[in-house]
Amino acid sequence: MKKIGVLTSGGDSPGMNAAVRAVVRKAIYHDVEVFGIYHGYSGLIAGHIEKLELGSVGDIIHRGGTKLYTARCPEFKTVEGQLKGIEQLKKHGIEGLVVIGGDGSYMGAKKLTEHGFPCVGVPGTIDNDIPGTDFTIGFDTALNTVIDAIDKIRDTATSHERTYVIEVMGRHAGDLALWSGLAGGAETILIPEVDYDMEDILARLKHGTDRGKKHSIIIVAEGVGSGVDFGRRIEEATNLETRVSVLGHIQRGGSPTAFDRVLASRLGAYAVELLLEGKGGRAVGIQSNKLTNNDILEILDTPHTIDQNMYQLSKELSI
Incomplete structure (x- = not known):
């Protein structure tokens, strides 16, 4: 193989x-x-491709986002x-990609491989929801961003004696909420992998x-669901002064940590x-600090799971 391509796709993450x-x-x-293929699969279809040299990637290791840009591309879901x-790709003599x-990007790589074009997926998403790897690129940076926000919000929660609901990203995965909640000392953590009992949440607050x-910190x-809705329900049920912070896309930006x-x-x-x-x-992924690789189809067919022991620990430490 003498020529390969590289692209970033889906949501950006620090470390890309x-x-x-x-x-x-x-x-x-x-x-x-x-x-380099610019603007993900959309740019691939449009031919936004250029050769990269050593200097092309100089001075970017510490920058968030992606130099190659990224975009969603519904058209690439079609044959x-x-x-x-x-x-x-063939026009430029590219032999591998x-x-x-994240998983949507992996699906595109899988389709290309099925057409006889070899691709390798690298997990880049703050959601940490890709099976086959302990950590995805960007998760640690986003986690530290969330923890920094929790620490600052706790200062205000303490000063005003309020209950704060903080909504974090993660899409359908609860890793960002669980890890940040445990590290930030949250009283309650709500994640999609575990059913919640509103009465239990209210009882813990009482x-x-x-x-x-x-004061109390609740991570959602x-x-x-919506942090705003949870804040409203809590305030109505307890009469505790409650505020809501939706961290949003601030979690996707910033200079990547050394780990990422x-x-x-x-x-x-x-x-x-x-x-x-x-091949x-x-x-590719990392498990127990060792590089691993798995069939991309198996990864796509494997459901994301949460560390139940960590979730139980978070409940035990927040009594």
């Missing part, structure tokens, strides 16, 4: 640039040309769109009030190694 950098420099180290993309993104607690994963930069560098380089070995249809 570090992964792109790793792909480009690992490939060039092995005398392989690299082509016609996929074949258009392959035509563009590294796709950095228990805290009865023992003299002046967006996959559970190293993770992205390792996974991006490993994806290149697999392509050079002639396509794979998804």
Whole structure:
């Protein structure tokens, strides 16, 4: 393999640039040309492709977002769109593709592989919802952003003796809510993987009030529902002064942490190694700090799970 391509797709995440950098420099180290595909699968179909050099990825390892930009592309879900993309790849002599993104991006990589074009998926999403890896690129940075917000909100909650509901991202996964809630000392954490009991939440708040607690922090994963709705329900049921903060897309930006930069560098380089070995249809990951790769179809068919022991611990420590 003498020419490979790289693209970022779906929602951006801190560390994507570090992964792109790793792909480009690992490939060039092995005398392989690299082509950047801009605006994800949409740019692939449109032919927004250019050759990348060592200098093309200089000074980006510390930057959030993605140098290659990203976009959603409904057209690529069709066979016609996929074949258009392959035509563009062949036009540039590209023989393999590294796709950095989440499960939707992986589906596109799977389709290309089924058409005979080898692709390797690299997990880039703050949601940490990709099976086959302990961590996805961007999760640690987003987690630290959320924790920083919780710490600041707690200062105000303490000063005004209020209950605060904080809604965090994560789509259908509760990892961001669980990890940030445990690290931030939240009294209650609501995640989509575990059914919640509103009466239990109210009872925990009452228990805290009865023992003299002046404020509470409740973390709600967006996959559970609206933080605004939960805040309203809590205030109506308890008469506790309640405020709501929806952190939103602030969680997707910012300079990646050292952990995400190293993770992205390792996974991006490993994806290149697999392509050079002639392996396509794979998804790279890290488990117990060891690089792994799995069949991308198996990854897509494996449901996301939460660490139930960690969830139980969060309840035990917030009594």
